[in-house]
Amino acid sequence: xxxxxxxxxxxxxxxxxxxxxxxxxxxxxxxxxxxxxxxxxxxxxxxxxxxxxxxxxxxxxxxxxxxxxxxxxxxxxxxxxxxxxxxxxxxxxxxxxxxxxxxxxxxxxxxxxxxxxxxxxxxxxxxxxxxxxxxxxxxxxxxxxxxxxxxxxxxxxxxxxxxxxxxxxxxxxxxxxxxxxxxxxxxxxxxxxxxxxxxxxxxxxxxxxxxxxxxxx
DNA sequence: CTCCAGATATACT
DNA sequence: GTATATCTGGAGC
Numbered sequence: 001x002x003x004x005x006x007x008x009x010x011x012x013x014x015x016x017x018x019x020x021x022x023x024x025x026x027x028x029x030x031x032x033x034x035x036x037x038x039x040x041x042x043x044x045x046x047x048x049x050x051x052x053x054x055x056x057x058x059x060x061x062x063x064x065x066x067x068x069x070x071x072x073x074x075x076x077x078x079x080x081x082x083x084x085x086x087x088x089x090x091x092x093x094x095x096x097x098x099x100x101x102x103x104x105x106x107x108x109x110x111x112x113x114x115x116x117x118x119x120x121x122x123x124x125x126x127x128x129x130x131x132x133x134x135x136x137x138x139x140x141x142x143x144x145x146x147x148x149x150x151x152x153x154x155x156x157x158x159x160x161x162x163x164x165x166x167x168x169x170x171x172x173x174x175x176x177x178x179x180x181x182x183x184x185x186x187x188x189x190x191x192x193x194x195x196x197x198x199x200x201x202x203x204x205x206x207x208x209x210x211x212x213x214x215x216x217x
Numbered sequence: 218c219t220c221c222a223g224a225t226a227t228a229c230t
Numbered sequence: 231g232t233a234t235a236t237c238t239g240g241a242g243c
Contacts, residue, residue, distance in 0.1 A: 044236065046236075053236075054236085055235095055236075058228085058229095061227080061228070062227085062228095063226080063227060063228080077226095077227095077235095077236085078225080078226060078227090079225090079226085079227095079234095079235050079236070079237070080223080080224075080225080080234095080235060080237050080238080081223070081224030081225035081226075081235090082223075082224055082225075082237080082238080083235095083237050083238070085236055085237080087236080098236095100236050102236080119239095122239095133237070133238070134236065134237075135236095135237055135238065136237090136238080177236075178236070178237090179235085179236055179237070180236065204218095206237085208236095
């Protein structure tokens with residue numbers, strides 16, 4: 001499938017809506033950066049202050065400050081000591097809500113994505129795994145710390161978000177978020193994960209796990 | 218498929 | 231000071 005280069009960049013109004021509406025509509029959208037374009041197949045909604053799974057749960061901190069910037073801003077954070085994940089800020093300005101980009105299909109610039117994803121001396125990554133998973137997606141697009149805070153609705157922004165899910169024959173499915181431990185202790189009570197049915201690039205579901213202590217051996 | 222170690226910025230006590 | 235994290239790749243079933 002050839003990416004539509006004529007699709008308009010999504011405007012501020014698109015992101016300035018309920019975060020769940022934004023999440024659903026981002027499915028099928030194209031995100032382009034540094035020579036690679038992906039088509040989003042899986043996302044998660046994070047509700048801002050008060051959502052126990054969200055980085056904004058306890059309010060604004062230096063790390064999550066971008067979540068409280070204008071909708072359409074790109075929130076890239078570092079986690080697990082080695083991975084970057086990317087979100088698009090959604091909802092009213094200052095609410096702290098965002099949509100995590102969890103899975104995508106590389107539709108252009110696959111060679112470049114492969115340079116970023118393939119490890120030297122190891123078998124090549126299967127095409128469907130290039131951007132399957134939030135950290136893999138960020139690697140394929142070449143997103144990391146310097147891109148945190150970019151305003152993707154600006155015409156000159158190097159990160160371009162365009163198009164949206166428009167195929168009524170492909171249903172949107174929902175389920176619990178990945179890696180989030182809910183208030184009850186096990187699992188996430190919010191079905192705020194959205195994906196396109198039948199897509200091979202949707203990441204495998206892994207329930208949130210409480211890690212066992214492993215300090216002093 | 219499931220289990221598990223890895224490496225470190227961040228936020229909380 | 232210390233527990234945790236919007237995860238991944240490799241090992242073993």
